[in-house]
Amino acid sequence: MLSSIKRFLIGRPLKSNELGEQKLNKTKALAILSSDALSSVAYGPEQILLVLVTVSAAAFWYSIPIAAGVLVLLLALILSYRQIIFAYPHGGGAYVVSKENLGIYPGLIAGGSLLVDYILTVAVSVSAGTDAITSAFPTLHEYTVPIAILFVLFITTLNLRGVTESASILAYPVYLFVLALFIMIGVGVFRVLNGDVPPELHTPVGTPIAGISLFLLLRAFASGSSALTGVEAISNAIPNFKDPAPNNASKTLMAMGTLLAVLFTGIVFLAYQYGVVPKEEVTVVSQIAEHTFGRNFMYFFIQGTTALILILAANTGYSAFPLLAVNLAKDKFIPRMFTARGDRLGYSNGIIILGLFSILLIIVFKGKTEQLIPLYAVGVFIPFTLSQSGMMIKWLREKPAGWIPKFIINTIGAVISFVVSMMFFLTKFSQVWPVLVFLPAIVFLFHRILKHYESVGDQLRLTTCEPIVPIEGNVIIVPVSGITHVVEHSLDYAKSLKPHQIIAVYVPFEREEEEAFERKWESWQPDVRLVTLHSPYRSVIQPLTKFIDTVQRKAAESNYQVTVIIPQFIPKKGWHNILHNQSSLFIRARLLYSRNLIVTTVPYHLKK
Template identity: 85%
Template sequence: MLSSIKRFLIGRPLKSTELGEQKLNKTKALAILSSDALSSVAYGPEQILIVLMTVGAAAYWYSIPIAVGVLVLLLALILSYRQIIFSYPHGGGAYVVSKRNLGMYPGLVAGGSLLVDYILTVAVSVSAGTDAITSAFPELHAYNLPISIVFVLCLTVLNLRGVTESASILAYPVYLFVLALFILIGVGIFNIATGHASPELHTPIGTPVAGLSLFLLLRAFASGSSALTGVEAISNAIPNFKDPAPNNAAKTLVAMGSLLALLFSGIVFLAYYYGVSPSEQVTVVSQIAEHTFGRNALYYFIQGTTALILILAANTGYSAFPLLAVNLAKDKFIPRMFTVRGDRLGYSNGIIILGFFSILLLLAFEGKTEHLIPLYAVGVFIPFTLSQTGMMVKWIREKPEGWIVKLIINTTGACISFIVTMIFFFTKFAQVWSVLIFLPLIIWIFTRIRKHYEAVADQLRITTCEPVKPIEGNVIILPVAGITHVVENSLNYAKSLGAGQIIAVYVPFEREEEAAFQEKWKKWQPDIRLVTLHSPYRSIIQPLTKFIDTVQRKASESDYQVTVVIPQFIPKKGWHNFLHNQSSLLIRAHLLYRRDVIITTVPYHLKK
C-alpha cells in the first residue's frame, strides 16, 4: 500500500541512464532557478518603504536613489557570478569558491549560510505568497500558517517527482507573473504619462525631510537589497543545465538579472508615484494593482500570479539546496546520504530535509514574513561577500588575461556586499543575532562529522597497522524461550556452523518453571548444554548479557569467538508484530554495541 501511494505521488522510478533527460534548458532553468530572485520584487521595494515610513511619507522619494544603489549592487553580483560560473563549472557557488581560495573555514561559513538560507528561501517565499493570497481574500488571514505548511508539502512532493517535471509545471506561473508585472508597470506608466494619476499623491524628489539620517538611508538600502536574494542560485545549480552547461547558465543569469532590474525599478517607481504606504494586511504590489486597475479581473490576475511565484520561488531552494548538500557531503562535512539519488534521479534526501526544516521554521516564526526577511538577507549576503572575496584572491593569485577588470568587478561586489551585511548587523541586530550562534554551531557540526568520517576511514583501511585478532574456535550462545520450531530452526543453524561449543540459555522467572524446563530439554536435546539463569526481577536482558560477558572474557583468553544466535519468528502480516513482545529485537539492540560479540538472527517465517 505504501509503495502504491509513493508511486502515485512521485511516479515510476527512472533508470540511471535517463539522467540526461532530467537536465534543464534555458527556458525552464530561468523559471525554476530565477523564481526566488524575481519573486523578491514583490517584497523588496516594500522593505525600503517600511524603513522610510518611520520618518514619514515625505521620505518616500528616497526610495528612488536607494533603488539605484540596489541596481548597482545587482549589476556587480551578476557580472561576478557570471565569472564564477565559468571558473567553477561544476557548481557549488560560494561554498566552492570560498573553500578553494580562502580556506576550509570560510568555505564552511559560506556553505552553512547558504544551507540555512535555502531553508529560509522556502519559508519566506511561501509565507510571502500566502500573504498575497490573504491580501486579496482577507477572511483567510487567520489561516496563514496552515496554508503555508500545505504549500511546502506540495512543493516537496513536486520536487521529489524530478527536476524537469517540476520545471515544466513552474514555468507557466513564473512567466505569467513576469507578464502580469510588465502589464501593471506598463499601464501604470501610461496612466502617469497621460495624466490619469495625480502627481499630488507623492512628495516631489528633492523635498527636504526632517529627522532623516545616513544611518536610516543605509538601513533602507540594506532592506531593499533583500530583493537580490536568489541571485547566486544559478551558480550553485550548473550541473542541472543541459550542455554546454556553463554557457547556458551564464545566459540564464543575465536574463534573470535583466528581468529583475526592470521589474524592481518599475515597482519602486509606481510605489513612489502613487504614494503607497506599507500595510500589515495589504502588500505594496496589491495596493499598486488596486490603484492602477481597481478590484477587477486584472487586479486578481496580478495578485494570483504574485502569490503563485512567491510560493513557487521556494523551488529555487529545492533546486539549489540538494546540489550544495552534495558538494558538502562529498567533502565529508554532512552525511553521505545527501549524495544518493532517489527514484526520480533527484537528490531526494536533500529535498525531504529541506521541506522538514522549512516547516519547522514556519512554525517557529508563525509564518510571518517580516520576521524572516532580515535573517534571510543576512544568510545570503555573507556568502555574497565571501564568494566575491574568494574570486579577488583567485585573480590576484592566477593573474589570467584581463584579470584587472575581473578584479575590479569582484572587489566592487565584495565591498558593497560587506557593507550591506554590516548594516544588517548594526540596524537589525535584534532580528539577526541568532546568525552569530547558529553559524559557529553549524561549522562545529560540519567539522565533527568530517572527523568521524576520517576516523572511520582510518580504522577500515586494510593498510592500517592495527593487528587482526586470530580466531581459534567458536562459542555459540543460543537464548531460548521454550521448545518450539523457532528454537529448533536456530539450533540446526548453530550446528551447521561446524566445530564449536553450543550453549543454550534459558531465563526462567520461577524455580518450578526452571526445573520443569531442564527436564524437558534433557529429553529433547541431551547433547546440547543448557544453562538456566533464574531472574527473580523478571528481566531477561540483564542476566543474559551478564552471562555473555562472562563467557566472552573466558573465550578471549583462548582466542575463541563468541557468537549469539537469536531465534526470531516472523508473522505473516506486519500488524501481527504488535501482538508479540519482540524480545529478540530487544536482545539484539542491547548486544549490538558489545565489543567482540557476533550477533546472528535466525528468522522463522510463520505461514498463517
C-alpha cells in the same frame, strides 16, 4: 500499499542512464532557478518603504535613489557570478569559491550560511505567498501556518518527482507572474505619463525631509537588497543544465538579472508615484495593482500569480540545496546520504530534509514573513561577500588575461555586500543575532562530522588498522524463550556452522518454571548445553548480557569468537507485530554495540 502510494506521488523509478533527460534547458532553468530572485521583487521594495515610513511618508522619494543603489549591487553580483560560473563549472558557488581561495573556514561559513539560507528561502517564499493569498482573502488570515505547510508538502512532493517534471509544471506560473507584472508596470507607467495619477500622492524628488540620516538610508538600502536573494542559485546548480552547462547557465543568469532589474525598478517607481504606504495585512504589490486596475479581474490575476511565484520561489531552494549538500558531503562535512540519488534521479534526501526544516521554521515563526526576511537576507549577503572576496584573491593570484576589470567588479561587489551585511547586524540585530549562534554551531558540526569520517577511514584502512587476531573457534549462544519450531530452526542453523560449543540460554522468572524447562530441554535437546539464568526482577536483557560478557572474557583467552544467534518469528502480516513484545529486537539493539561480538538473527516465517 506504501509502495503504491509512493509510486502515485513521485512516479516510477528512473534508470541511471536516464540522467541526461533530467537536465534543464535555459527556458525551464530560468523559471526554476530564478523564481526566488524574481519573486523577491514582491517584498524587496516593501522593505525599503518599511524603513522610510519610520520618518514619514514624505520620505518615500528616497526609495528612488535607494533602488538605483540596489541596481548597482545587482549588476556587480550578476557580473561576478557570471565569472564564477565559468571559473567553477561544476557548481558549488560561494562554498567552492570561498573554500578554494580563502580557506576551509570561510568556505564552511559560506556553505553553512547557504544551507540555512535555502531553508529560509522555502520558508520565506511560502510565507510571502500565503500573505498574498490572505491579502486577497482576509478571512484566511488565521489559517496562514496550515496553508503554508500544505504548500511546502506539495512542492517537496513535486521535486521528488524529478527536476524536469517539476520544471515543466512550475515554469508556467513563473512566466505568468512576469507577464502580469509587466502588464501592471506598463499600464501604471502609462497612467503616470498620461497624468491620471495625481501628483499630490507623492512628495517630489529632492524635497528636504527632517529626520533623514545616512544611517537610516543605509538601513533602507540593506532592507531593499533583500530583493537580490536567490541571485547565487544559478552558480550553485550548474550541473542541472544541459550541455554546454556553463554557457547555458551564464545566459540564464543574464536573463534573470535583466528581468529582476526591470521588475524591481517598475514596482519601486509605481509605489512612489501612487504614494503607497506599507500595511500589515495588504502587500505593496496588492496596493499597486488595486491603484492601477481596481479590484477587478486583473487585480486578482496579479495577486494570484504573485502568490503562486512567491510559493513556487521555494523551488529555487529545492534546486540548489541538494547540489550544495552534495558538494559538502563529498568533502565529508555532512552525511554521505546527501550524495545518494533517489528513484527519480534527484537527491531526494536533501529535498526531504529541506522540506522538513522549512516546515519547522514556518511553525516556529508562525509564518510571519517580516520576521524571516532579515535573517534570510543576511544569510545571503555573507556568502555574497565571501564569494566576491574569494574571486578577488583568485584574480590576484592567477592574474589571467583581462583580470583587472574582473578584479574591479568583484571588489565593488565585495565592498557593497559587506556594507549590506554590516547594516543588517547594526540595524536589525534583534532579528539577525541567531546567525552569530547557528553559523559557529554549523561549522563546529561540520568539523565533528569530518573528524568522524576520517576516524572511520583510518580504522578501516588495511595499512593502518590494528592486526586482526585469528579466530581459533566459535562459541554460539542462543537465547531461547521456549521449546518451539522457531528455537528448533535456530539450533539447526547453529549446528550447521559446526561451532566449538552451542549454549542455549533461558531466563525464567520463577524457580518452578526453571526446573520444569530444564527437564523438558534434557529430553528434547540433550546434546545442546542449557544455561538458565533466574531473574527475580523479571528482566531478560540484563542477565543475558552479563552472561554473554562472562563467556566473551573466557573465550578471548583461547581466541574464540562469540556469536549470538537470536531466534525470531516473522508474522505473515506486518500489523501482527504490534501483538507481540519484540524481545528479539530489544536484545539485538542492546548487543549490537558490544565489542567483538557477532549478532545474527534467524527468521522463522509464519504461514498464517
